Amino acid sequence: MGKIWKTILLGLLLAILWTPLLQRVSGIFNEARLKGAYIVPERPEFSVDSFLGGSFQKKYEAYENYSFGFRPFLIKLKNSLDFILYRDIDNTDLMAGKNDVLYSRGSADRTMWGKYYNGREINNNTLAKIKFLKEKVESGGGHLIALMVPSKESVMPEYLPSSYDHAKHENSDYEDFIAGYEREGISYIDLCSYFRKLYPQSKYPLFTKTGFHWSTYGASVAQDTILKYCQSLLTLPIPYYERKGVEFSDTARFADADFEDLMNLYFSIQQSKYVYPKLEIVKSSLSNHRPKVIIIGDSFFWQIKDLRKLVNIFSDDSKYWYYFRKSFPLSDEAGSDMKFLDVVQELESADFVILESSMGTLGEFPFGVTEYFQEHFENDKQMRSINGKREQFNLKAANGKFVCADISKNNIVIADREKAAGWETFSILLLPDNKCAIYTYENKYFSAELGGQGEITASRYKIAGWETFTMIKLDSNHVALRAANGKYLAMDEKSLRLFARADAIGKNEKFEFMQKGSK
Numbered sequence: 001m002g003k004i005w006k007t008i009l010l011g012l013l014l015a016i017l018w019t020p021l022l023q024r025v026s027g028i029f030n031e032a033r034l035k036g037a038y039i040v041p042e043r044p045e046f047s048v049d050s051f052l053g054g055s056f057q058k059k060y061e062a063y064e065n066y067s068f069g070f071r072p073f074l075i076k077l078k079n080s081l082d083f084i085l086y087r088d089i090d091n092t093d094l095m096a097g098k099n100d101v102l103y104s105r106g107s108a109d110r111t112m113w114g115k116y117y118n119g120r121e122i123n124n125n126t127l128a129k130i131k132f133l134k135e136k137v138e139s140g141g142g143h144l145i146a147l148m149v150p151s152k153e154s155v156m157p158e159y160l161p162s163s164y165d166h167a168k169h170e171n172s173d174y175e176d177f178i179a180g181y182e183r184e185g186i187s188y189i190d191l192c193s194y195f196r197k198l199y200p201q202s203k204y205p206l207f208t209k210t211g212f213h214w215s216t217y218g219a220s221v222a223q224d225t226i227l228k229y230c231q232s233l234l235t236l237p238i239p240y241y242e243r244k245g246v247e248f249s250d251t252a253r254f255a256d257a258d259f260e261d262l263m264n265l266y267f268s269i270q271q272s273k274y275v276y277p278k279l280e281i282v283k284s285s286l287s288n289h290r291p292k293v294i295i296i297g298d299s300f301f302w303q304i305k306d307l308r309k310l311v312n313i314f315s316d317d318s319k320y321w322y323y324f325r326k327s328f329p330l331s332d333e334a335g336s337d338m339k340f341l342d343v344v345q346e347l348e349s350a351d352f353v354i355l356e357s358s359m360g361t362l363g364e365f366p367f368g369v370t371e372y373f374q375e376h377f378e379n380d381k382q383m384r385s386i387n388g389k390r391e392q393f394n395l396k397a398a399n400g401k402f403v404c405a406d407i408s409k410n411n412i413v414i415a416d417r418e419k420a421a422g423w424e425t426f427s428i429l430l431l432p433d434n435k436c437a438i439y440t441y442e443n444k445y446f447s448a449e450l451g452g453q454g455e456i457t458a459s460r461y462k463i464a465g466w467e468t469f470t471m472i473k474l475d476s477n478h479v480a481l482r483a484a485n486g487k488y489l490a491m492d493e494k495s496l497r498l499f500a501r502a503d504a505i506g507k508n509e510k511f512e513f514m515q516k517g518s519k
Helices: 004-028 048-053 055-067 071-084 107-115 119-137 171-185 191-201 216-232 258-263 300-305 343-349 371-384
Strands: 092-096 100-104 141-151 188-190 241-249 274-281 293-297 319-323 326-329 354-356 390-396 400-408 412-417 426-431 435-440 447-448 455-461 470-473 478-482 488-491 497-502 513-518
Touching: 055 447, 092 107, 100 107, 107 191, 119 141, 119 171, 119 293, 119 326, 119 354, 119 371, 141 171, 141 191, 141 216, 171 188, 188 191, 188 216, 216 274, 216 300, 293 300, 300 326, 300 354, 343 371, 412 455, 412 497, 455 497
Parallel strands: 141 188, 141 354, 293 319, 293 354
Antiparallel strands: 092 100, 241 274, 319 326, 390 400, 390 426, 390 513, 400 412, 426 435, 435 447, 447 455, 470 478, 478 488, 478 513, 488 497
């Protein structure tokens, strides 16, 4: 009998050992995905050189380790046991404080101990660049606002691990920037001090137990404050919303449990319910003035964007520049690379430029935008109109159709539209020597592709030789355009595209210039 049991146990052991391989090969069970950022190793290709050098073995081991069966299950099981038994978290930046409130170690060290302090000289240099941007934005009639966002530990430090109980710091970036804003006359909103005052009396949590960012409710409070401040600087009323109470939920939405998601546990450590404000746009206010706003900031602004109210309050061309790396509309549409934008023009044309930083990202603030602006401002200024006028206009070709910069066809310039809308509206920049540049609503300049067939595209982000034209007034309504090669722009009657290859002005070289007004 004992031999039978040994055989059975051995069989069970072998089955257990082979189960991950069977799952790896067959994929019988649907496995839950791990949350967070994981780099998926590619299956390496075998070569004699990689094998003899040892790189193939290492890459293949990494690939197999990532791909073995039941990996998510085993990782979640390990993480859950580690947290239950030792309060250990498999993430170097996460730590559990009192009552299992989660914090960022790096952010807490910066805020509470003053670690990673930039130094006053660096901070003052940054403030000088912010002031330069402020002056240029204001010279165009806009406003620059610095927005200081609180970190979780700055608002609710009482739940930090006991090692932070007596934390002190002599200097901090936060104090340097607040003092610098006062000194340099830079408008700012200090949500750090506001949230600290609000926290003891707030009816609902400003931060969740297992989130890094402010709660969705906290983000709504921040949004209220930002909009009230913007409205105070404007003479025209902007659209607004009303609060219609709150909704309670047992499950997190948006980023309300982003720390817990990274932990990959089999249970939730969030105890209180999540709170979600009900915000309703007042429809009668939608006809109010909608200012253009550019927000440059870190991930805290995502929670405000996710409230989906600014899309109705700010203009359609308002943008959120995430860490100044990628530009997002305030709608749910996908973002685009910063290289596709005329950054200087966007900042100069904005009603509000908001520089946002949380206390934990002050080491990077303001994420390179001020350096970029300062570097490109003088160069871009020379490329702009010498008299500062930017006229918007439409062009109608000899076939009676409007000229269009067709984004869907690789930005070709073609005369095939019955009506004039965004793609058919252009602006002109007057340059020295009676030259001009023409650009689209996407801030792409017309270019005569002289290295090809002289086709006209709207594809350039800077002005050079191919992007300059001479506009010749023919009568009160019509103009001709001459490219850098001395040829006139003409509509090709077959393709309806514009080319710079006509030696004289004829029917197809005449365009009706329909001005929409100076801007």
